[in-house]
Amino acid sequence: MTTSDFDLSNLRGGRWTVALEEIARNGLPAEDTVGQVAFEMAKWLWWVELFDLPEGERHDRIFDLLTKFVIEKHNGFVTRLSNGQEDAVFSQISRSQNLTIALGNESSLKTFATLRHKRANGAYKKLIQLEPIILGQPESVTTSFAGLQVKRLVVVFEKQLGFAH
Secondary structure, eight states: OOGGGSOGGGGSTTOHHHHHHHHHHHOOOSTTOHHHHHHHHHHHIIIIITTTSOHHHHHHHHHHHHHHHHHHSOTTOOHHHHTTOHHHHHHHHHHHHHHHHTOOOHHHHHHHHHHHHHHHTTOOSSOOOHHHHHHTOOOOOOOSOHHHHHHHHHHHHHHHHTOOO
């Protein structure tokens, strides 16, 4: 699949978070998409999922997450990695992240604030979280109710440890 085969509209029209989750699980969808994907993931991570972290910590964590994602899930679509040009790829990731941080569009910032508010107040049945997917952490059924999140995560870990329920 080439860039022309990758339809950016899959990340629009109410499918943004679901499409990002799919990409986080499955890796880059086509050649020459590392910049687009890094930009979209950085937007989500910076303005929604990790927004509560101090800026310096958030910046470093997102760069690390995006770098890990591209290194582990490039699906052969980043020839610069196989050609020993990792620095060029990391530079592109950094530029994508910096473009995200510089977003000043009032409409976009309002949308991100609405997303954060809805997530915090239980408006979504399923919370999409890219960080644990990228880190390869155990999956858990996550709802927007904090108590249920903890309970379900405990159940997942207890099952992994062999405790019966």
